[in-house]
Amino acid sequence: MNCPFCMHDGTKVIDKRATSDGNINRRRRECLKCSKRFTTYEQIVNMGLTVVKKDGSLQSFDKEKLKNGILKACEKRDIPNDKIDATVNWIEAKLQARSSPRVNSTLIGELVMKKLKMLDKVAYLRFASVCRSFDNIKSFEKELKELKRGVKDE
Numbered sequence: 449m450n451c452p453f454c455m456h457d458g459t460k461v462i463d464k465r466a467t468s469d470g471n472i473n474r475r476r477r478e479c480l481k482c483s484k485r486f487t488t489y490e491q492i493v494n495m496g497l498t499v500v501k502k503d504g505s506l507q508s509f510d511k512e513k514l515k516n517g518i519l520k521a522c523e524k525r526d527i528p529n530d531k532i533d534a535t536v537n538w539i540e541a542k543l544q545a546r547s548s549p550r551v552n553s554t555l556i557g558e559l560v561m562k563k564l565k566m567l568d569k570v571a572y573l574r575f576a577s578v579c580r581s582f583d584n585i586k587s588f589e590k591e592l593k594e595l596k597r598g599v600k601d602e
């Protein structure tokens with residue numbers, strides 16, 4: 449860490465504290481040469497999410513894979529690419545905002561379904577039928593009925 453005033457590369461930390469969410473470390477530093485003080489912030493950039501699959505196995509979170517899954521459900525549905533990107537980014541941000549770097553694959557599925565439901569109902573049903581594997585035809589019909597009625601989503 450170079451001093452921003454004289455570019456000297458020797459500084460010492462004189463005070464250290466975390467911000468309220470604990471994700472950012474604030475450090476007061478003092479230059480060993482000119483004695484001027486400045487503040488630095490240290491932040492975790494990428495938590496490296498781990499996905500816990502239904503069978504308990506672990507897999508590192510793969511944004512591309514998530515996107516491909518969504519693209520598959522959206523095939524021939526004429527959904528703009530930026531909407532899909534926005535969906536993927538929204539899901540990733542949701543996952544990153546949680547306190548744990550471990551995330552259940554079912555939660556990811558729920559988030560995708562929540563978004564697709566608003567985006568495109570056919571894509572939603574496609575994704576849901578794979579992800580939720582409707583136990584029987586009744587629950588599938590119930591889902592269809594709810595969609596037709598126009599489910600209010602927050």
Ligand SMILES: [Zn+2]
Nearest residue numbers: 451454479482
């Ligand atoms: Zn200095």
